[in-house]
Amino acid sequence: MGQIFVGIDVAKAAVEVCVRPTGEAFAVPRDEVGLARLVERLRAWGPALVVLEATGGYEASVAAALAEGGLAVVVVNPRHARDFARSTGTLAKTDRVDARLLAHFADAVRPPVRPLPTAAADELGALVARRRQLVDMIRAEKTRVQQARSREVQRRITAHLQWLERELAGIDDDTRRLIRSTPVWRETDEVVRSAPGIGEVTASTLIADLPELGHLDRRRIAALVGVAPMNRDSGAWRGHRMITGGRPQIRQHLYMATLTAITHNAAIRVFYHRLVAGGRPKKVALVAAMRKLLTILNAMVRDRRQWQNA
Numbered sequence: 253m254g255q256i257f258v259g260i261d262v263a264k265a266a267v268e269v270c271v272r273p274t275g276e277a278f279a280v281p282r283d284e285v286g287l288a289r290l291v292e293r294l295r296a297w298g299p300a301l302v303v304l305e306a307t308g309g310y311e312a313s314v315a316a317a318l319a320e321g322g323l324a325v326v327v328v329n330p331r332h333a334r335d336f337a338r339s340t341g342t343l344a345k346t347d348r349v350d351a352r353l354l355a356h357f358a359d360a361v362r363p364p365v366r367p368l369p370t371a372a373a374d375e376l377g378a379l380v381a382r383r384r385q386l387v388d389m390i391r392a393e394k395t396r397v398q399q400a401r402s403r404e405v406q407r408r409i410t411a412h413l414q415w416l417e418r419e420l421a422g423i424d425d426d427t428r429r430l431i432r433s434t435p436v437w438r439e440t441d442e443v444v445r446s447a448p449g450i451g452e453v454t455a456s457t458l459i460a461d462l463p464e465l466g467h468l469d470r471r472r473i474a475a476l477v478g479v480a481p482m483n484r485d486s487g488a489w490r491g492h493r494m495i496t497g498g499r500p501q502i503r504q505h506l507y508m509a510t511l512t513a514i515t516h517n518a519a520i521r522v523f524y525h526r527l528v529a530g531g532r533p534k535k536v537a538l539v540a541a542m543r544k545l546l547t548i549l550n551a552m553v554r555d556r557r558q559w560q561n562a
Contacts, residue, residue, distance in 0.1 A: 256299040259354025261347045262311045267304075270351035271297065272359050277348060287314060291321035299323065301365070303358040305330045305350075312374070319368050326363045333357055372434060373463065379427045380460040383453070384501065386420045427456050439556060440466075444549050446558035449513030449520065454505045458549070462502050466553030473550045477502050479543045503542075510542045518561065520545055 261268040262282065267290065270277045280286035294302065302318055302325045304311050311327055318325040333350075336357050342349065357363075369377065390413065397409040431437045437459050444455045444465075458465055464476060474480040478498015513520040520541050527537035552559065 255359075256297050257355050257358040258294060258297075258299045258302040259351045259356070259358060260302060260304040260314065261350040261354065262304055262307045262314050263347060264310055266347075267314055268347040268351040270348070270355045271299075272352075272355035275352075277351065279347075282310065282314065287317040290314075291317055291323070294318070294323055295321055301326065301358045301362065303328055303354045303363065305333045305354065315368055324365045325368070326358075326365055327368075328354075328357070328363055336361070369463075372430065373460070376427065376430055376437075376456075376460045379423055379430065380457055383420065383423045383427070386416055386423060390416050390420065424452075428452070431456060431459060440553055443552050443556060443558055447513075447545070447549060447552065448517035448559065449509045449545065450549070451509070451512075454509045457502065457505045461499060465550055468550070470547040470550060474543050474546060477506065477546060479503060479506070479539060479546060481539075506542050506546060507538075510538060510545050513545055514538075514541060517545075519548070 256274075257272045259270045259272070265282055266279050267282050267286070268277070268279050269290065280290045302323050304314060304325070305328050307330070315325050315327050333354060337343075337345075337353050340353075340356065342353055393409055393413050393416065397406055397413065400406045400409060431441050440459055441455050444450050444458055445452065462477065464473065468476065471480065476498060478500065510520065514524050515521065523544055524537050524541040527540055528534055532540070551557075
């Protein structure tokens, strides 16, 4: 029969499973008992790969149970799965269809298996994500307090702002404490923060959301973050190179860090101004500076070496 590939669509209450090439399909509850039955059943088949897509956190318990059961599991980006569906002409979307599609994706694409985050990494990721939410809420509330015409509404918004800012400070304290309690993270934090332009928030975001930093070459890390120029050519036509995809939360922090580095980091400042003087648009030069800063940080973490001024 050949190799077995499994696709799993995860919902809040249940998981839908499809097995390729047999076409067998079934569902189990997304609880401790249901996941134990799922692992037992899949282990009997010995699949080459099990694929599920990220679904707002519901997939975490399923992926963890499968990995603990010794199964090769990959959590893929939902956009990649949807693009694959369109390429096969699959427009319908149900839990059963999605599970079958993910099994087909596993068979055709064979995405590489990567280690799943540890409990500590999950905790750090949750803290960093919560910080982003708080910052967004603070920004929105500051706009609302300026627009409110009622003094009572202004008072309530101000009180909420003060609460949000206390929460933000608490999140920062917890994040700092967690990073300092883990030797590898503590060393990575000290290494990346030694680079002019990299602050505490950017460092914690890199540790939480870019664990590949220091483990990939400069081209792959740039593509992963989404600061690598992509070709847009067809025949004799040559289009502008553009960045696309990647991890936007990393790119946002890298953008702000690069703006600071252009002022305070001699290597990045000279590089940026040389590109601008050579006729490159400032936006293009800024993206190139982001890529250079990321490349330097990648090498620093790889070699466990702090920043050294030339």
